Each structure stands twice: as C-alpha cells, then as structure tokens.
Amino acid sequence: MKVEVEDPPPYEEAAGIKLDISEHGSNNFLVSVIPPHQPEKTDKGDFKRAPLDLCCVIDVSGSMEESAPAQSEDGKTKEDTGLTILDVVKHAMKTIIATLNDDDRLAIVAFDTRAELITDFQYSTASGKSSLNGSVDRLEPKASTNLWDGLKMGMNLLHDLQHKSEASGSSTTAKKANNRLASLFILTDGQPNVNPPRGHIPMLQQWLESHPDTRFAINGFGFGYDLDSSLMSDIARTGGGHYGFIADAGMVGTVFVHALANLFSTYATTCHLNVEVPDGAKVKKPRGEFPFTESSWGAKIDIGDIQYGQSRDFIIEIDGLSEPKPEDIIVTLVAKPWESEDVVNHAVTITTSPEPTDTSRDYEYHLHRLNFVTTVYALAKDAYKKVGQDLTDALKEVQATFEEQSKTIKENLGDHPAAEPLGTDIGGEGLLAVASDGTAWKKWGRHYFPSLARAHQMQRCNNFKDPGLQVYGKDSPLFIKSRDFADAEFDKLPPPTPSSTPMPDFSNFGRGGGGAFASAPRVALSSMSRYNVRGGVCFTGDSPVTLVDGTKVRIDTLRRGSIIMTGRGAGEVSAIVKTRISGTTDICTIGDMKVTPWHPIHYDGAWRFPSDILQPEEVECEAVYSVLMMPSPYVEDHSMYVDAIRVATLGHGLVNTENVENDVRNHEFFGNYSAVFDGLRELKGFYEDGVCECEGVLRDAETELIKGFAKSAEKRETLVDMVLGQPVRVHS
Numbered sequence: 001m002k003v004e005v006e007d008p009p010p011y012e013e014a015a016g017i018k019l020d021i022s023e024h025g026s027n028n029f030l031v032s033v034i035p036p037h038q039p040e041k042t043d044k045g046d047f048k049r050a051p052l053d054l055c056c057v058i059d060v061s062g063s064m065e066e067s068a069p070a071q072s073e074d075g076k077t078k079e080d081t082g083l084t085i086l087d088v089v090k091h092a093m094k095t096i097i098a099t100l101n102d103d104d105r106l107a108i109v110a111f112d113t114r115a116e117l118i119t120d121f122q123y124s125t126a127s128g129k130s131s132l133n134g135s136v137d138r139l140e141p142k143a144s145t146n147l148w149d150g151l152k153m154g155m156n157l158l159h160d161l162q163h164k165s166e167a168s169g170s171s172t173t174a175k176k177a178n179n180r181l182a183s184l185f186i187l188t189d190g191q192p193n194v195n196p197p198r199g200h201i202p203m204l205q206q207w208l209e210s211h212p213d214t215r216f217a218i219n220g221f222g223f224g225y226d227l228d229s230s231l232m233s234d235i236a237r238t239g240g241g242h243y244g245f246i247a248d249a250g251m252v253g254t255v256f257v258h259a260l261a262n263l264f265s266t267y268a269t270t271c272h273l274n275v276e277v278p279d280g281a282k283v284k285k286p287r288g289e290f291p292f293t294e295s296s297w298g299a300k301i302d303i304g305d306i307q308y309g310q311s312r313d314f315i316i317e318i319d320g321l322s323e324p325k326p327e328d329i330i331v332t333l334v335a336k337p338w339e340s341e342d343v344v345n346h347a348v349t350i351t352t353s354p355e356p357t358d359t360s361r362d363y364e365y366h367l368h369r370l371n372f373v374t375t376v377y378a379l380a381k382d383a384y385k386k387v388g389q390d391l392t393d394a395l396k397e398v399q400a401t402f403e404e405q406s407k408t409i410k411e412n413l414g415d416h417p418a419a420e421p422l423g424t425d426i427g428g429e430g431l432l433a434v435a436s437d438g439t440a441w442k443k444w445g446r447h448y449f450p451s452l453a454r455a456h457q458m459q460r461c462n463n464f465k466d467p468g469l470q471v472y473g474k475d476s477p478l479f480i481k482s483r484d485f486a487d488a489e490f491d492k493l494p495p496p497t498p499s500s501t502p503m504p505d506f507s508n509f510g511r512g513g514g515g516a517f518a519s520a521p522r523v524a525l526s527s528m529s530r531y532n533v534r535g536g537v538c539f540t541g542d543s544p545v546t547l548v549d550g551t552k553v554r555i556d557t558l559r560r561g562s563i564i565m566t567g568r569g570a571g572e573v574s575a576i577v578k579t580r581i582s583g584t585t586d587i588c589t590i591g592d593m594k595v596t597p598w599h600p601i602h603y604d605g606a607w608r609f610p611s612d613i614l615q616p617e618e619v620e621c622e623a624v625y626s627v628l629m630m631p632s633p634y635v636e637d638h639s640m641y642v643d644a645i646r647v648a649t650l651g652h653g654l655v656n657t658e659n660v661e662n663d664v665r666n667h668e669f670f671g672n673y674s675a676v677f678d679g680l681r682e683l684k685g686f687y688e689d690g691v692c693e694c695e696g697v698l699r700d701a702e703t704e705l706i707k708g709f710a711k712s713a714e715k716r717e718t719l720v721d722m723v724l725g726q727p728v729r730v731h732s
Helices: 085-099 126-137 147-168 171-178 200-210 229-238 249-264 361-383 388-412 419-433 439-458 477-492 673-680
Strands: 018-024 028-034 052-059 105-111 115-123 181-188 217-223 240-246 266-276 292-294 298-307 312-319 328-337 344-351 563-566 569-580 584-590 593-595 601-603 606-608 617-620 623-629 639-642 645-648 691-699 706-711 718-722 726-730
Touching (some): 018 328, 028 266, 028 328, 085 249, 115 126, 147 181, 217 249, 229 361, 229 439, 249 266, 249 477, 266 312, 361 388, 419 439, 563 639, 593 645, 673 706
Parallel strands (some): 217 240
Antiparallel strands (some): 028 312, 105 115, 328 344, 718 726
C-alpha cells in the first residue's frame, strides 16, 4: 500500500556508519550502506554485541514425530539414529541456549492445535540455561498445526516485554530495554491446517500496524518438502526477517548456526532509506523487491536490519529528471544502532551528471543480484497458481533468463569475487530448480528459491552450501566468530535421547543429504555432526578424491554439493557420472589412483594421458566415475585432485579451438559444459543426488563423434567411449 508522506523526517548526523552513492549510466544510482567493520571489545577481549530477547515458536504437531535419518559416514545411505524431527530441533534449541550470554533472554512457545507458553523470558545465566534446557526436553509432538496462534503468542510476549519497562516508570530500565535486540524464530515442517479468518499475512500486517512501537524481526524456518514455503517466506519478509529452508535433517545445524551468527552480528535495526528528488521526478520501484512507499518528496525504501562488516547495496532509478541540467538527489539512511538511544540519520547528496556515466563492475554485479531476486520472487508467487503446460512455460521462461544471466556474468564478470559465485548459484542450483519438466521445482525448487532469494536480497549467508552466499559476512569478525562458536556448540553437545520407533522408509528425506534412501539398521550417535552437513560433503572411502578440508574420500561417495579441492581452490560438485561396466576394462594405476587410459591427468608438469605414462592393465570393475563441477569461467576450476594428482573434470571449456589443439584435455563434447549438462539432465539420478547413471556415450551415426550420454534403459551392444575416451564394449 502506498502512503503519502508530506515531509521527510528531520535529519541528525549518524556516527560509525557510511553512505556511499555513485551514478551509473543515466539517472541510475548505486547506494551502499557501509556499517562499522566490527564493534568495540569488552575488557575481556570479546566483541560487544546487543543483548538479545529471543522468542522461539516451535511446531509440535504430530508430523514432528517422523524420523530424521542422518547421512552415513560413507555418504551413500541414510542411517536410522532413532531421532525424530523434533529431537533434532530440540538439539538446535539447546545450541541456541548454549551460545547465549548472561544478559540474553529466551522464551519458548509451542504450537499444535493451539499455542502453549512453555517458558516466559528467562535470563541465560547458568541456572537460567538449566531451566531452559529442561523446558526444551519437555516438548512433545501432539496434534494439528495452528501456526498463527503460535506466531501471535510469540509477538505478544515480545510486545509485553518491551513495554513492561515503560510501565515501570524507570528511565534507566527503559533505556536498557531500548538497547536490546528482539527477534522471533518460528519453525514448522508442514502447512497450517488451522487458519485465521482473514489469512496469515493480513492478520500479521494488522498486528504490526497496531503495535508500531514494538520492534523485532521474524525469522522463519521450514523443514522438509510438505511446507507452504510461500507463506513462510511472506511471513519473514513482512516481519523484516529471514527465511531458511531446511531440506532435511542434515541441514538443521548449518541453517540455525548461520541464523544465530547473523542475529549476534546485528548493528542496527528498523532501517530504511529516504530518497528525496526534485519536483516532477519520481523514484521507480527498486530492484530486488524491497518494501517501497512513494511520497510527495520522493520515496521510502525499507531495508531491514544491518550487520557489522557487511555492506547493504541498492540500485535506485529515477524518472523525470531534467536533462542535461544537473539535479541534486538526497539519500538519507535512517537506522537504530543497538548502542544508540535514538534513531539516527545519515544524509548524502549527489548531483547528477549532465552526461551518461560508465557503469562499474560492482554496479553490474548488484544489478544481476537484485534482478535474480526479483525473478525468483515473481516465479515463486506466480508458479504456485500454475499447473501443467502453464507451469512448464513459466519455468522455461525463467530458465532462459537464468541461462542468459549466467552467460553474461561468465563473460563480463568472470573474475569479480562476488559475481562469479552468484553466477554459480544461478547457473547451477538455479537452473536445476527450474528444469522445464517441473519435477525439481515441485519437489524442492519452490522451497529452496525463496530462501536463496531472501539471502541474496538481505546480503546474508544462511548456510555453508551455496557459493554465492559465502561472500556475505566474510569480512565481519563478529559474524565469523559467532558462526564458528555456534557451529562447534552444535557438534559437541551430547546427542538427544532417541524417541522414535524404527521406521521402515526414509524416502521423504532427500535433497539436502542426497536423494531417497531405504531403511537401514539403527546406529548410535556419539555426536550431532551428521546433522550439521557443511555443503553436503560426503565421508570416508579408499579412492582418494581430496575435499576442501584436505581429507580424502572415495569418488563414488561424492554427491551434488560436495565441496572438493580444484586447481583454483574450493569447488562444488554439480553431478557425478556413474557409467556401468559389464566385465573388464583397461585401467592405469598410479599410486592409489586408478584411472582409464585416456582420462587427462596433470603429471610431471604437463597434461598427459595415463597411457602415455604406464601400460594399462585389464581389470574387473562394476562402474567408472567422472565429475561435473558447478559452472565457472576458469578452466582450472574444472579439475580435482585424486591421490594428490590433478585430473580433468567434465565441461572444462577446451573444445577443439586452435589455441588448445595440443592440450590433451581438448574435446568437442566433454569440454563443452552446456552439452555435458544437457546430456546429464536426461539421466536417472540427476534430479535426486546428482549421481547420473548411464551406459556410456552416444555417437553420431555419420561422424562417429560423441554427442551425448546413453541412458541406462537403452539397450545396445556397441563401442562407446567411457568417461573421457576409454573404449569398452557395453551390454545391457
């Protein structure tokens, strides 16, 4: 809703925060809000942070009793640990409690058919933490899902807490309350089946409008695939907070750890930008879907909270400016730093250029970032209403947009430190989620996208997994310290006592830990690290592919999302090609690496074929494997280390061009990322854990050149090139 505001607010200069404005092109402006790098330190040498008032609202409906299997240590199966979803959430709650300081306060609300106050706000002293942990232990799964009742009770608790100090009449108490940071965490694994008459968002908006002096952010967390992610995303956006999608139990730790780190590193709340323009000019709706209110003097843009050490960047476009006459644009940041008693303002004036200016690479990056956010939010809103061909057409349109955007980033911003991983998000998981058959979108894309878009919109890292998010918070010492501390606490706290009976099937839990899994014998847990998967890495094995942390795992344990060491550092696996072999094939054994004779390796300072180094031997094996990394413009990103030897991966970009004609990696098909990617999309397993099953490669009937991968269901007896040029005979 647009509200006319007659006059902009008065301005008071703010300390400790900067506002940078630059013009790009004609009447387009990049506005960067730059908070302090870090807070001051206490006498003990710790970073000062705002004391917290945190209310956790937890779904305890019957579905929370379902089993939450953990990834096995070899990464290939899910193991029944006896823990339910609620058990894992309880552990996350205890992690929150363990990370709180004595000055922090925590309240817990549970909801099923109706909301129940488990414990009112308590200080997190030693005795307080003991009491809070006891309250967590008493949580039990019950009946329906009345999300609104839980949300309303949590908001009322925060409102009452903030206004108790005013009623007390103590100015000292009121000031202390004013310098506290309030937040609400709400977690659910399903869709509400008890709904308010007017709907959740209208009721939430009404509550917030009727309590304008109560300040807190609402952060939503959705678990599994039976969510109303559109609702959870809208609640977080309306409440000024974040939405985190928890695909399966393995993602609980990383999502909560990052949520805590972002909360702890908050510098200022209730922030917005006032943009004043000359008469006759108009501020366009900002890119990135930020809340926007027009006024007679310009516009107000709500930007949410700001974290230490992480800039917030916006593109503002203005219509109706006089050209070529220079005009003054005034942008004012209005924010409430947690240490300040009052809201402060920081104003900057920029005079427009009479001639169009060049666009910077940073501007182009933020343009891509914000356009991605806008596209995702539009799709998430629109696709919920579409089925059949209408959905297919919508996905195809977005797929084309992502392909073009990824290509543009690769060509123009390939070496930009933030744009390159953004392109990986768009060209990797982004394209997977909008595959036109709708399978991926219906299962996980519709849940994953709102979470990813919110993270890029607010410039916050919300997991260890997505490359484009790792640039956020990396320059914030408080964020890093808080994240690492919470991460360690999650892993080291003793596991909860299992409360589930053995379950026969875990097929509902895929994606985050890697696909659908049959039941397995129950195993005992010594720690909760399996429920804190960092980037989907797999574990152990005797075929030594080097992970980013230096450990080595079998190549057949890799899954999509595995973070391995490439020729340029850390890289994320997009897919694994598993090619079945019946009988024997030639293998070259170099140390612990067993490789087909024509798979390029970097040996003795040059790229060579293994067969040029030693004589292959005929060995029996069931399958051979190759790897496709996430998109990157750098050739060396398309390599990995096997037993300390660098080997080529698929899609490296060397495709029979003159300048690489003597490079043994050169291959018209295997070097073409798009061709490989398109071929793998047709194989079984691509839309699950990324392990694609095939029988070899397809050849052109006339040229005999490789043109694709053979599906495992296709029956043939023909010579094919296995992996990167190894001839074997395939039977099926």
